Amino acid sequence: MNVKNILLCGVGGQGIITMGKLIGTALVNKGIKTRVTEVHGLAQRGGSVNVHVRFGEDVYSPLICEGQAHAIVALELIEAVRYLRYLSRNGILFVNDVLIPPPLPGVKIPSRNEILEEFGKLKVKFYMVNAVDLALKAGSAAAANVVMVGGMLALDLLPLTLEDMEESIRENLPPKFHEINIKALRAGYEKVARLKEL
Amino acid sequence: MPDRLLGPPGEEVLLMGNEAIARGMLEAGIAVASAYPGTPSTEIVEALSRVAETVGIYVEWSTNEKVAIEVAIGASMCGVRAAVAMKHVGVNVASDPLMSLGYSGAEGGLVIVTADDPNAHSSQNEQDNRYYGMHAYIPVFEPSSPGEAKDLARDLYDLSEKFKTAVFLRPTTRVCHVRGNVVLGELKKPMKKGVFCRDYSRWVLLPVNSRRLHEEAVERIEKLSESLHEFKYNFLKKGNGSFGVIASGVAYTYAVEALKELGVYEEATLLKLASTYPLPKRMLKEFFESIQGEILVVEELDPIVEWEVKIFAKEERFDTLIHGKDLLPRVKELNTDLVASAIAKMLGKDYSLHAHYKSTLDLPPRPPTMCPGCGHRAAFYEIKIASAKAKVNAVYPGDIGCYTLGFFPPYRLVDISFSMGSGLGIGLGIARASDEMVIATIGDSTFFHAGIPALINAVYNKVPVVLVVMDNGVTAMTGHQPHPGSGYRATGEKTISLKIEEVAKAVGVEFVEVIDPYAVEASIKKIIEAIEYVKKEGKPAVVVARRPCALMVYRRKLRRGEKVTVYSIDEEKCVRCGICVNLFACPAIYVEKDAYAINPVLCTGCGVCAQICPAKAIHPRGG
Numbered sequence A: 001m002n003v004k005n006i007l008l009c010g011v012g013g014q015g016i017i018t019m020g021k022l023i024g025t026a027l028v029n030k031g032i033k034t035r036v037t038e039v040h041g042l043a044q045r046g047g048s049v050n051v052h053v054r055f056g057e058d059v060y061s062p063l064i065c066e067g068q069a070h071a072i073v074a075l076e077l078i079e080a081v082r083y084l085r086y087l088s089r090n091g092i093l094f095v096n097d098v099l100i101p102p103p104l105p106g107v108k109i110p111s112r113n114e115i116l117e118e119f120g121k122l123k124v125k126f127y128m129v130n131a132v133d134l135a136l137k138a139g140s141a142a143a144a145n146v147v148m149v150g151g152m153l154a155l156d157l158l159p160l161t162l163e164d165m166e167e168s169i170r171e172n173l174p175p176k177f178h179e180i181n182i183k184a185l186r187a188g189y190e191k192v193a194r195l196k197e198l
Numbered sequence B: 001m002p003d004r005l006l007g008p009p010g011e012e013v014l015l016m017g018n019e020a021i022a023r024g025m026l027e028a029g030i031a032v033a034s035a036y037p038g039t040p041s042t043e044i045v046e047a048l049s050r051v052a053e054t055v056g057i058y059v060e061w062s063t064n065e066k067v068a069i070e071v072a073i074g075a076s077m078c079g080v081r082a083a084v085a086m087k088h089v090g091v092n093v094a095s096d097p098l099m100s101l102g103y104s105g106a107e108g109g110l111v112i113v114t115a116d117d118p119n120a121h122s123s124q125n126e127q128d129n130r131y132y133g134m135h136a137y138i139p140v141f142e143p144s145s146p147g148e149a150k151d152l153a154r155d156l157y158d159l160s161e162k163f164k165t166a167v168f169l170r171p172t173t174r175v176c177h178v179r180g181n182v183v184l185g186e187l188k189k190p191m192k193k194g195v196f197c198r199d200y201s202r203w204v205l206l207p208v209n210s211r212r213l214h215e216e217a218v219e220r221i222e223k224l225s226e227s228l229h230e231f232k233y234n235f236l237k238k239g240n241g242s243f244g245v246i247a248s249g250v251a252y253t254y255a256v257e258a259l260k261e262l263g264v265y266e267e268a269t270l271l272k273l274a275s276t277y278p279l280p281k282r283m284l285k286e287f288f289e290s291i292q293g294e295i296l297v298v299e300e301l302d303p304i305v306e307w308e309v310k311i312f313a314k315e316e317r318f319d320t321l322i323h324g325k326d327l328l329p330r331v332k333e334l335n336t337d338l339v340a341s342a343i344a345k346m347l348g349k350d351y352s353l354h355a356h357y358k359s360t361l362d363l364p365p366r367p368p369t370m371c372p373g374c375g376h377r378a379a380f381y382e383i384k385i386a387s388a389k390a391k392v393n394a395v396y397p398g399d400i401g402c403y404t405l406g407f408f409p410p411y412r413l414v415d416i417s418f419s420m421g422s423g424l425g426i427g428l429g430i431a432r433a434s435d436e437m438v439i440a441t442i443g444d445s446t447f448f449h450a451g452i453p454a455l456i457n458a459v460y461n462k463v464p465v466v467l468v469v470m471d472n473g474v475t476a477m478t479g480h481q482p483h484p485g486s487g488y489r490a491t492g493e494k495t496i497s498l499k500i501e502e503v504a505k506a507v508g509v510e511f512v513e514v515i516d517p518y519a520v521e522a523s524i525k526k527i528i529e530a531i532e533y534v535k536k537e538g539k540p541a542v543v544v545a546r547r548p549c550a551l552m553v554y555r556r557k558l559r560r561g562e563k564v565t566v567y568s569i570d571e572e573k574c575v576r577c578g579i580c581v582n583l584f585a586c587p588a589i590y591v592e593k594d595a596y597a598i599n600p601v602l603c604t605g606c607g608v609c610a611q612i613c614p615a616k617a618i619h620p621r622g623g
Helices: A016-029 A077-082 A112-120 A131-138 A141-154 A162-172 A175-197 B017-027 B043-055 B065-077 B088-104 B130-136 B146-162 B207-230 B251-261 B281-289 B304-315 B336-347 B375-389 B402-407 B422-433 B444-460 B500-506 B520-537 B550-560 B579-584 B608-612
Strands: A004-011 A034-038 A048-055 A069-074 A087-096 A125-129 B012-016 B032-035 B058-061 B082-087 B110-115 B167-169 B178-183 B235-237 B244-248 B269-273 B275-277 B295-298 B439-443 B466-471 B511-515 B541-546 B567-569 B589-592 B595-598 B618-620
Touching: A004 A016, A004 A077, A016 A034, A016 A048, A016 A141, A016 A162, A016 B012, A016 B178, A048 A077, A069 A077, A069 A141, A077 A087, A077 A112, A087 A141, A125 A141, A125 A175, A131 A141, A131 A175, A141 A162, A141 A175, A162 A175, B012 B017, B012 B146, B017 B043, B017 B110, B017 B146, B017 B178, B032 B043, B032 B065, B043 B058, B043 B082, B058 B065, B065 B082, B065 B088, B065 B110, B082 B088, B088 B110, B088 B130, B088 B207, B110 B146, B130 B167, B130 B275, B130 B304, B146 B167, B146 B178, B207 B281, B235 B281, B244 B251, B244 B281, B244 B304, B251 B269, B251 B295, B251 B336, B269 B281, B275 B304, B281 B304, B295 B304, B295 B336, B375 B402, B375 B439, B375 B466, B375 B520, B375 B541, B375 B579, B375 B608, B402 B439, B422 B439, B422 B444, B439 B444, B444 B466, B444 B500, B466 B520, B500 B511, B500 B541, B511 B520, B520 B541, B520 B608, B579 B589, B579 B608, B608 B618
Parallel strands: A004 A069, A069 A087, A087 A125, B032 B058, B032 B082, B082 B110, B110 B167, B244 B269, B244 B295, B439 B466, B466 B541, B511 B541
Antiparallel strands: A004 A048, A034 A048, A034 B178, B012 B178, B235 B269, B567 B595, B567 B618, B589 B595
């Protein structure tokens, strides 16, 4: 079937729903059949968030089934582990090197090393960037989500060019954030393009 | 940025299901839209309020769903097209006028959106509102995608007026909150003002009219059922095999993908239903006549179509085996895997799920939390300390809103969460049926929605109970919609701001205090006073804990480019007592290698932690 499945995940407030919107807009602008679904409600921040992105001629359902995601793009390490079950056996795991411990008293949190070890056991293509650092250099930590979108383009996860995505940024975000986000997009693209060469 | 909602006809854009429904309503020329916010329905009227002034329509956030539907009914009685939207449980609140509406029918086109929430992603239950359609003789239509939701919302207005009935549009979370391709149609100029269509025989439900109207309602549904085989959103795809599948709503999309994945799409005879009450009987007959094998009914939640189809088959003497909830779950959401497994089972085929990774790591849960700087967190902390100081072991009925999160540790100050406004009402029963001290919490929007009658009851029946109103100025959880206390309307237009303390005094509460939860000591003192008053006087007391939503304030500051003075912990002074993390639990405060610290990115500078720190180790940064 002509379908591509990408699962985006992270923590409420990191801009995951905006990522879905940016990607979805760019895909629809190209006339590609697209479904992007999210769950929200129950407070605005701090919860575990996932967005399913599906596109291609044969897409009907908005939901990705377990083991079927061609890629998982995670803005946070614990959440990357939480949604691993969605990743296909030979998929791509692309993560932001950030660990946000849930603010729950007395709960054991896995360390960054434990999580990276876990990823090491998988037979998937693994890429990691520090999207927050790159976003800060572009002008705002809040653009880390767009850094990841840039990385997705470098990994050929989307049938889109940097220009397509820049157009979507201009369509979806307020004008004063355009420059920062376009910088962040390119930074993510370049960083991952270099990682790919290694 | 031009609003995508008002894009030119023919343009293909990405719209969320709810926005698509709003666009469909604009293409139908609605003049009035009303709603009370509730996930997953909120964005429909939110989108309409965004463009209300531009297109010249009337849009309101109503105090509750009952009022919202009444406003829409009034508009319909004037012959204009009206829309009302609510989450599934909102229909419970609106159900009284709804039942009468089923009898009276509508004049101007009237679409009631019930956004159902299989899986209860953000609701107290998974109720299936198709029952309401059957219960009230109001037809039910289910879209399967954002694009179809837009077209269906538009075309249901013609159907509503042709049959003089209100109709239910029932999207579910996986339509409401799915963004997808939508091809825009022509916007229709609304007929803004009508004339009240006086009709004693329809609008006055005295027994003499009701008995006749009941008969008419039954006939209306029969007549509609006869015409539905021509309704383009129902369709029949004949297959070259012997088996059949009937699917409705978003479950249709799972059915198509499941059939393709199993490689039996060409074989299957597939009946796609948009109208699930009543069923298109002629089409159903054709479906039965074109298959010899077994049938699977694919629908989320209750087996409503399955039951109707089984009755139909019995009446028409089709003895095909009909499957449904014997092969599919009745609870939670469906997906392609579940449907593929069910079809495979029916066909006696093997279907194994895709191999997937399982992590061996023990992951911490990540429930939603109150934001850093949230006034509710401070208020809960104060209620906890006040209860301890007043030596009461209280029962804490809660309600529905962000403050329901007071349920989670370390607060644990929500013993009950039922339905909008029920915390106080149930608390009254507890106060009367036991010797427990009752300290109920309710949000500002919920107070206006359904809290006031219970408060009047408390005054009238002299019930000893403390009510803390968690007033953050907006309906926060659904995305900051205004309410009667906010001072502005859905469109941003300025209006009166009703003060909760004045409402409480007006209904006869004698102990009414307003606190600022950011002022910790003063707030604790007032809550203790309220508890003492209730103990001594045996009457209700109201404390309004007022602090604007921290997230809203934070965003406003960001927009204006204002600086936030964040706090930090002085490691020298910190005695590592853990109160800030273990009792107050602000997400901005964390412990790393035994050292307590504040994340400057998350801190909003509320300063509450500085007040609760016994070692006075927390200070404004650079201060």
